[in-house]
Amino acid sequence: MKNINDSFLKGRAKSLKYTFKGAFLLLTTEHSIMTQSFIGVVFVVLGFYFKITNVEWMFQILGFGLILTAESLNTAVEKLCDFVHPEYHKKIGFVKDIASGAMTFAVISVLILLTLIYYPYL
Structure with missing residues (x-):
């Protein structure tokens, strides 16, 4: 609850404290x-190696931001579902599958993006 005396x-x-705590928890507990962070670092190294353009850097950063955001939200949905209903339930499984499906769309989009960026360099 919000404290009325907080400026x-x-x-x-x-x-910001909670934001960084959440990012730290994701990076240290979620495989x-x-x-995905490791793969992002690999593509940063590749970007420097191939000297990709500023526009390509922007798209690559946005792409990996999309993936990490989608995976973070997917994780949050799964954790909430597991908390609400720890045992298997068909409807909870359906919700978790949909959240995972959203991740699939993000990954496919970024794979296409990376192909468009790196194909000319290969």
């Missing part, structure tokens, strides 16, 4: 986020 700046600082 705007103090509230934003608290929000899918670790894997």
Whole structure:
């Protein structure tokens, strides 16, 4: 609950604290986020190696941002579903499958993007 005595700046600082805590938790506990972050680092190295353009860098950064965002939201949905209904339930499984499907769209989009960026260099 919001404390009425918190100033705007103090509230934003608290929000940033929670934001970085969440990112840290994702990077240190979720294997899918670790894997996707590693792949992102590999493509950063490739970007420097092939000297991709500024526009290609922008698209690559946006693409990996999309993947990490989608995976983070997918993880949040799965954790919430598991908390609400720890045992298997058909409807909970359906919700989790849809969240995972959203991740699939992000991955396919970024694979196409990376192909468009790196094909000319290969």
